Amino acid sequence: MELLLGIDLGPHASFIWAAYGAVVAVIGGLIAWLYIDGRIQQRKLAVLAERGVRRRSARRA
């Protein structure tokens, strides 16, 4: 990784990569969860709309 990026992080490189890796994993997981959750809710609303169940404001529109 360091060769790829052209940097030398010294003898404690593993701690630095582990810290950055943890941030990427957790933030990446959160973003994926937010995206999937949004899709699930939109799909549920679409299924209800197909059955004719809509909000009053949506019916007006």
Add this chain to the structure above:
Amino acid sequence: MQTLTQRLANPTRFMELSGSVLPWIAGAAAVVIAYGLYLAFYVAPPDYQQGETARIMYIHVPCAWLAMAVYAMVAMSAFGFLVFRHPLADVSAKTAVPLGAAFTFLALVTGSLWGRPTWGTYWVWDARLTSVLILFFLYLGLMALRSSIEDDSLASKLTAILALVGIVMLPIIKFSVDFGNTLHQPASVLRVGGPTIDTAMLTPLLVMALGFTLMFVAMHFKAMRNEILRRRVRALQLAQVEKAQASQLAAAE
């Protein structure tokens, strides 16, 4: 006559506004974080004592700041919900909690990984580390409390009260490095008298902090949009059930 905050806090208006600004905020966050990482790895010098390990600071400090800032936002939203009874304030509080918990977890993990080569240990039970761990448990407690109560309205009220009580943790964390023995360094950026950190390291740190803040705003907007959609789904499902029950009753009569 609606006030400006009432108009802006309307869920439908929020969906319109957030839908149009969300891609821009997310894009800005990605660009700023990419620039911050470039500064952190290619421009900022290694620390004269800690060497390259100090580069963990560029993710640890933004996570730690957000851990506290998000909690302050949760408490303000809880106050807004309890006092003004606005459902969007409850949506804001509910959706910020898991994000705040994630940033607190990351502050603890990255701090621990920074502590091992710097202090010689992953963990010490000093005031700063322990108070941040309590903040993490407080976030988990808010999530557990809300999910353990079936009545949504009651769950919102009780978690709002706990969130307001928990705000006492913020000054404790902030000033924990000033009392008692601690391995954690005292404040070097947000302090009376200005930052003590060199500009070569302060600039990448502030750029990363800005990038992380924009990223949080984008994630919070998305989480709030999801929660509003979830509540609409629940309301429609409930209305559908009530309609079916009413038609059954009418048929029976």
